[in-house]
Amino acid sequence: MDKQKILDTCNRLSKNTLMQTLQIEFVDVTEDSLTAKMPVNSSVHQPYGILHGGATAALAETVGSCASAIFIDNETKIIKGIELSINHLKSVKEGFVYGVAKQIHKGKTIHLWEIKVFDDEQQLISICKLTNIVLDKK
Template sequence: MKQPMDRIMADLPPELAAEQLVNRLGIKITEWSRERVVGTMPVAGNRQPFGLLHGGASAALAETLGSLAAAAYVAPDGMLVGLELNCTHHRAARDGLVTGVCEPLHEGAQIGTYQVTITNDRDQLVCSARLTCLLRKGRNTGGR
């Protein structure tokens, strides 16, 4: 079965699919529904100079999961843009995988807010994040 991101990437021109941040960070989506989006990311390759998981990588994982949750809400022909991302880094991750779990806090006519918790292999909280998106159901303008 194809990963949800693989289905999205299949709709992109090959040159754009190859340069997507989710590929560079090694993000894998393991669950995707309106109620919950789950994904993993390796620490290796996503470290800062002190050998710890880079906070920006955690933020990218959080924004990816939140955006997918918002996409599920506005599907099939809506669009979304991120408005605000807030991340609190609770502890370092040094190795293995981190897992992000995203659930909606609010999904309205124009605004969606999503809570993301990122944990390490020992199920310890690494980062908590909140993403707010502008939502447009049924108004996909195709980038225009």
Template sequence: MIWKKPVTLEILNATSKNTIMEHLNIVYSELTEDSISATMPVDHTTHQPLGMLHGGASVVLAETLGSLAANMCVDDNAYCVGLDINANHIRAKRRGVVTGTTKPIHIGVSTQVWQIEIVDEEQRLLCTSRITMAVKQRK
């Protein structure tokens, strides 16, 4: 297992209180030995003006997953912050629920790289994203 901190869905969801994750109704939904998944509704809170899932909302979901996962992979003397994120928007979605899943590509001493795939209810790929995280030491 890659997690260095206690991690349960209850603990993860508690971190969303009073954040953008709570505002967008992002809910952590699955936890495995090397991945974290979360759902997000596609509705008026996540639409862009044409009535489709806003690319920025997809990036929020991706960054949420990658950042949280990275921070769960370091001990209490370290924390992770984002250096770079990219996203390729593959397919539009107008309503329903999307699920993002993050898995590590690289977990190093000074950087981490995470891949995030966002799919619809039929497991069709909507967005693929990659985030690079800097590992910082607490002073």
């Protein structure tokens, strides 16, 4: 596994997308996980001055979907998220949050991921489950 090549590819694919708008950056990959970080500032706050749950969900779906894409033939297949559930456990006002995707199931057509979102102090902020479907490119 060429870790740097995977991270470079994931970050390159984020250009001109929601991921770039949210400043999501892929920062680590291992044999069983992918990690991305996102800054927490007023651009991702909800009206109470804390991280918006929708921005957290976007981080979770981003890292889980990209993790699935690592395991498929991207020339002939495409990944689409079909279900995302998320529980928010703690709020964050500033700093960074980190989404860490770990595989629960990797089938031929369905991938299931657990994504844990942590803050700078490694406190658990949210826990998510993402289901992706693997489809043939048309």
